[in-house]
Amino acid sequence: QGPNLPLARARAPVAGSRWGAMMKLGAQLKGVVRMGEGTKVQVQGLEKSPELNGMIGSCLKFDPSKMRWGVLLPSGKQVALKMNNLRPVDVEIAPAVAVGADRTPAPAVPTAAMAAASIAALAQEALAEGSPADLAPAAAAEPLAAPTVPDEAIASADPTPAESMAGDAAAPAADGPVGEESNFELPPQPDRPKTGRWFEGESASAGFADQLRANDPDLVTLCLVPPKKFDPPDVLEICDGLEHNTVCYELLASGHPLSDDSCRRLAQMLRTNKTLRTLSLGDSSLGDQASLLFEGLAENTSITSLDVEHKGLTVDAGKKLAKALIARKSLGAPQMETLRLSRNAKCSEALAELAGAPAPRELLLCEGGLDEKHAAHVGRWASAGVEDLDLRGNPRLGADGVEAFLAALLPASSSAAPPSLRRLRLDGCTVGDDGVEALAEALKRGLPLRELFLESCELTAASVEFLAGALSGARGRGRLAKLGVRMSTIGDDGIIALAGCAEHLDVSAADLGPRGFEALGREPLIAVELFNSPRMGMSVDEWIPALSSSSWQQLTQMDMSCCALGNEGFKKFCNKLLECPDVMPKLESLCLGGNDADDSEESGNQLLVERLCAAREGRLRLIWRNG
Numbered sequence: 274q275g276p277n278l279p280l281a282r283a284r285a286p287v288a289g290s291r292w293g294a295m296m297k298l299g300a301q302l303k304g305v306v307r308m309g310e311g312t313k314v315q316v317q318g319l320e321k322s323p324e325l326n327g328m329i330g331s332c333l334k335f336d337p338s339k340m341r342w343g344v345l346l347p348s349g350k351q352v353a354l355k356m357n358n359l360r361p362v363d364v365e366i367a368p369a370v371a372v373g374a375d376r377t378p379a380p381a382v383p384t385a386a387m388a389a390a391s392i393a394a395l396a397q398e399a400l401a402e403g404s405p406a407d408l409a410p411a412a413a414a415e416p417l418a419a420p421t422v423p424d425e426a427i428a429s430a431d432p433t434p435a436e437s438m439a440g441d442a443a444a445p446a447a448d449g450p451v452g453e454e455s456n457f458e459l460p461p462q463p464d465r466p467k468t469g470r471w472f473e474g475e476s477a478s479a480g481f482a483d484q485l486r487a488n489d490p491d492l493v494t495l496c497l498v499p500p501k502k503f504d505p506p507d508v509l510e511i512c513d514g515l516e517h518n519t520v521c522y523e524l525l526a527s528g529h530p531l532s533d534d535s536c537r538r539l540a541q542m543l544r545t546n547k548t549l550r551t552l553s554l555g556d557s558s559l560g561d562q563a564s565l566l567f568e569g570l571a572e573n574t575s576i577t578s579l580d581v582e583h584k585g586l587t588v589d590a591g592k593k594l595a596k597a598l599i600a601r602k603s604l605g606a607p608q609m610e611t612l613r614l615s616r617n618a619k620c621s622e623a624l625a626e627l628a629g630a631p632a633p634r635e636l637l638l639c640e641g642g643l644d645e646k647h648a649a650h651v652g653r654w655a656s657a658g659v660e661d662l663d664l665r666g667n668p669r670l671g672a673d674g675v676e677a678f679l680a681a682l683l684p685a686s687s688s689a690a691p692p693s694l695r696r697l698r699l700d701g702c703t704v705g706d707d708g709v710e711a712l713a714e715a716l717k718r719g720l721p722l723r724e725l726f727l728e729s730c731e732l733t734a735a736s737v738e739f740l741a742g743a744l745s746g747a748r749g750r751g752r753l754a755k756l757g758v759r760m761s762t763i764g765d766d767g768i769i770a771l772a773g774c775a776e777h778l779d780v781s782a783a784d785l786g787p788r789g790f791e792a793l794g795r796e797p798l799i800a801v802e803l804f805n806s807p808r809m810g811m812s813v814d815e816w817i818p819a820l821s822s823s824s825w826q827q828l829t830q831m832d833m834s835c836c837a838l839g840n841e842g843f844k845k846f847c848n849k850l851l852e853c854p855d856v857m858p859k860l861e862s863l864c865l866g867g868n869d870a871d872d873s874e875e876s877g878n879q880l881l882v883e884r885l886c887a888a889r890e891g892r893l894r895l896i897w898r899n900g
Contacts, residue, residue, distance in 0.1 A: 308332060312332040313362040314362060315330075316358060316360075323896075324897060339353065478510045479507075483514070494521065495526075496525045505532055521548060523550065525553045530559075543569035547575050550576060559590075560587055563586055571600040572604070591622070594623075595627045596630075601631075612635070615640055615663070619642075624651060625650050630654070633658075635662075637663040655682050662697050667701070668701055670699075672705045679711055683715060687719075691719045696723065696725075700729055703731055709727070709730075712739075716744065732761040734767035737770050745773045754776050754777060755777040762784060764784040768792065769789055780793075785806040787809075797827045798827060799830070800829060804836075807836060813838060813841070820849055824856075831864070833864065833868075834868065838865065839869050842868065843865060844878070847881050847882065854888060862893075863896070866896050872897075
């Protein structure tokens with residue numbers, strides 16, 4: 274048996290609003306909604322999983338440690354939800370009695386007749402006082418305010434599939450302050466120890482430092498990002514704890530300004546610590562002070578992931594980093610797994626020195642102010658062992674920069690080993706037709722890419738023909754795992770050319786029409802993203818009837834959100850999939866949100882979705898609501 278939901282009284286409901294009328298009615302209703310296993314509830318107010326909103330389920334068990342009810346949905350899925358995401362459907366109202374010298378109200382145990390009579394009488398009385406005519410007396414039984422649960426009572430994660438809903442918004446606030454004059458409270462909750470210094474307004478670092486000194490095996494990752502403090506005294510505490518710790522492998526303390534003394538102390542800790550693998554420190558004001566940290570990094574052999582994104586690094590700091598990476602290699606340090614250097618425009622002038630340093634497997638240089646003169650340095654650095662390179666948001670790179678990058682990346686001799694690069698992101702780099710042609714030539718020469726992303730790169734149907742020639746057909750090197758050309762003007766002709774070039778293809782906002790859609794269906798695509806393709810909505814009567822068992826046979830994921838399908842197009846598509854189970858038989862995820870489908874109960878769309886998912890044996894997850 275879980276907690277009951279109190280019916281709170283409101284001070285001043287807003288005139289004319291439905292919620293205000295309900296609160297006015299509830300102001301005279303003194304009782305609690307009794308909930309237990311089997312109670313019918315309606316899901317409401319979920320933001321991260323809106324497709325569940327409106328579903329009717331039944332309560333399972335209440336978990337007092339997480340303050341969540343287990344709910345069994347019609348599909349058989351079990352989720353764990355906060356009380357303010359549940360609206361009881363079949364409810365029992367327990368009237369209250371006053372107990373104690375202070376007349377504290379408490380729920381009595383009523384008979385069903387008592388409860389019904391009390392509700393009806395109160396409803397009629399409230400309606401007679403001027404509540405809106407369309408508010409039925411039965412509304413008096415609705416819970417008007419969910420209990421206020423202290424933050425510390427909410428667990429950060431659930432073991433159920435409802436984990437992604439942990440941050441969902443509560444139900445709408447009632448008109449006027451609610452709960453301040455409520456006559457009812459939740460049943461007493463079990464005491465939970467409030468450990469640490471947070472509850473005393475102190476820094477959390479001292480407590481963490483004690484754990485670090487004790488080599489607490491539970492403290493393997495230490496996160497001190499704001500609002501946690503990381504002031505100079507905190508830096509000293511944490512460094513003292515980390516200096517000889519052999520358990521903690523991750524220190525995340527970005528978002529804090531660091532003093533020179535703090536940087537020196539952190540560098541000293543890095544010289545001694547042999548366990549830390551992930552490090553993220555400082556804020557955008559770090560600048561030249563990063564050089565002090567890199568002096569310690571030069572003598573550290575354990576760090577394999579370094580995040581200095583948006584830290585205001587200067588040219589001198591970039592050169593110091595290059596020297597540190599070279600020094601670490603001489604000490605036998607392993608290859609850096611991830612190096613985040615994005616959004617440090619000044620540091621781009623140190624790329625000549627960085628290109629001579631050992632390369633990380635994953636290198637991020639997004640929004641780094643890169644242009645053609647930096648491109649060859651990036652290519653030379655990537656040729657030393659980068660497998661995942663992210664250059665997004667460097668519009669001055671352009672086609673000439675891409676050509677210079679590829680020329681430095683690829684070996685001059687065909688007999689030399691090819692580079693290790695497997696994933697390349699050039700979104701927003703103004704690659705253009707000439708840049709795509711250079712990429713196609715590089716692929717023919719042995720560039721071993723598996724994933725290529727060219728969003729907002731000014732591509733045309735003519736340019737993707739070069740790419741298609743390098744990847745498909747008898748002379749092509751084979752399909753990519755992922756290819757993205759989102760936000761391009763390639764149209765059906767370009768999409769048809771690329772249809773066989775990847776297992777996962779993103780042609781969102783690329784002017785897709787029925788011809789391109791049909792061509793995509795003939796290929797063994799695993800996943801396809803068609804977001805923002807309004808021509809599909811204007812041609813539903815052309816492509817939906819053409820769906821057959823000869824197309825889309827390997828597809829597991831499809832995104833057709835914001836394709837202007839409308840309510841009729843949504844229904845036709847879902848009915849086609851329901852009536853023809855051999856169409857897209859392996860489909861597991863279908864996103865149809867933002868298509869103006871009617872999500873009211875009267876539309877029947879929720880029932881249609883439930884029938885479709887049940888017909889696909891529970892494998893299909895369909896996201897469709899507009900909110």
